[in-house]
Amino acid sequence: MDFKFTQEQDKFRQEVREFLGEELRQGKWQPSCDAWIQGYSPEFTKKVARKGWIGLTWPREYGGQGRSHIDRLIYTEEMLRYGAPAACHWFADRQIGGAILRYGTEEQKKEILPRIIRGEAYVGLGMSEPEAGSDLASVKTRAAETDDSYVLDGQKMWTSCGMFMNYLYLVARTDPEAPKHRGLSEFIIETDLPGITITPTIDITGSTAWAEVFFDGVRVPRKSLIGEKNRGFYQIVNQLDFERAGLERLMGNYPLFDAIIRYARETDWNGLPLCKDTLVRHKLAQLQVEFEVGWLLTYRVASVMDDGRAPNVEAAMAKAYSTSFEQHLASAAMDILGLYGQLVATSKWTPMLGMAPHSYFGSKGYSLQAGTSEILRNILATRGLGLPAAG
């Protein structure tokens, strides 16, 4: 065991911090919770692209940097710490690039990867549907094969950033006669094709967090198929491991952690800083303890990936654990704020830009997206511990 970063890694972290610090000094954006999934800024994404940080782990021949997953975790850790608006490239960088590298044709790799790396291709995820949540294999959206194309009909839900993505990675049914796991295929398509309608879904915080995507006779070229026809379910399982593997599951609302610690230090409590109150102090220390454990579990996932293994069980464990931490954080922040926790942004009385209630409600979704905590525990119990499948 070795818990040390290399000198190059320390230097790299410093470089990312300096870049983000400078962005903040210039007032380019405000640190915010969920900025990795809701922070839309093509301008920011292009700057990150110019730094060479998108596709950090991808092979050099496709424009990547060939660096380790630990390196990528360092870079994403800082993005999350600073609450940077990285949503345009996050999904593609995290899982789509890897999926294309693994299953895509040479032509697809050469066409799409450089666009992602340049910060031009913003890829949304089209997995869930009204009747396919945890049971992803129940996808109904149809992709009917014709001579020169596939024709899509159906509906996707919970597509993060659906309103501003220009590509969609989706799974659709190509063989309705086959058993449900064996009739799915993956596609990557552009979102401006005729027949696609995207409508926003407003979540409990009032944000446009997701979108519904409707397909009505959408004709997509055959070359949009990723990997093998009807093997989509097996391909996507691997991608889901990567979707769960990152620090965004632990640090999605990290700006709130910083803010509530600052608040506790700076707020007067009977002539003393609020953080001297035993209960407040212990709440925050407990959060720090929980955070550090989640941090270790997540860096372990990256080290598994660097060993060339799919981080199936490890990512399931880290994600289920870490989203609980995020929820504890939001809940503790609301408790510490008391009556002030009710105030949303815009009032002069609102502490911390209304981050706490936003995160408190937003965090309800953390343990649902990318595999509910229950599905993740199933994976951990059956594949990790070898318990017999529930019958």
Added chain:
Amino acid sequence: MNFTLSEEQEMLKKMARDFLVEKCPKTVVRELEDDERGYSPQLWQEMAGLGWMGLAIPEKYGGGGMSFLDLAILLEEMGRACLPGPFFSTVLLGGLPIADIGTEEQKQEYLPKISAGEAIFTLALTEPSGRYDAASMAVRAAADGDDYIVNGTKLFVSDAHIADYLLCVARSSGRPKPEDGITIFIVDAKSPGISCTVLKTIARDKLCEVVFDRVRVPGKNILGQPGRGWSEVRRIMERAATAKCCDMVGAIQQVLDMTVDYAKERKQFDRPIGSFQVIQHYCANMATDVDGSRFAAYRAAWRLSEGVPCAKEAAVAKAWLSEACERVLALAHQIHGAIGVTMDHDLQFYTRRAKAAAATFGNADFHQETVAQEMGL
């Protein structure tokens, strides 16, 4: 960053596990819990023969010159086996502090004996207040010529009844601040005026009351700097808390393994109970706590090995472990059902020891306070 053991460390782990499975089955643990001494001198000598007591002691003092991280692996296996006896007291509370801050003369006198399994050490730190803070240190050491006269009562001293030497933390001068004026003495346990009573404890380990009644200690037996012992005590505590965490990791890993095996075998409603989702989720929660515990403990152990500051990491580990063990044991009992709460079953060893370990070298509240300070709160 690397979260796996090296090949050599895997070998050490396997060697330790195989040895303890053979030499320290639960029948032995049971006997030693009832034994007045609480350890087996024969087993002790065999462990010394394997080089365990001296593992992390420098080679020039008869040790193996290995790292604290290597020692952590050994401790994990000892926790897994519930090994009774004075290994922890001797090595963590005696040997390593002497190797760390002893004079050359002290090192030459004591460390070879420890490495050879010829001397048992312990630390007399806590007092009737039951606290680990400097203000609670009331045992006095008054200068008398070149000697000191120690008076007072130490409580919760592990293995003092069989110890050859005690490291006694005493107040040797006035106190502008509670941390000032504290000195650590190496005391021969056979010195006149020392009396020792073994206390009955939940873990059935041997915690003692040690009364010092005008005990004369030569000035050359001061360990570290006179009057400035508290910072050394903090280092000892950091090391001990981390080591205790490694021991606890072994214990809960074994509890998880036992519980998963049981969930696979035990049938109700014509199927293994481990096929029920609720049991699966309990096991998943246990596994998460075990892995989180392992990395928190080993990160602290690694920092001690590297000689980098470890106050926060040790506190994080012990704060976490103290509560994680309790969660793991609670679920283990729920899954084992009624059989798990009988004295015939092995689970009770772990439950009793985990509860004791949670309080030892600072409970979760104690270490959360350290974390709060490290956060600048």
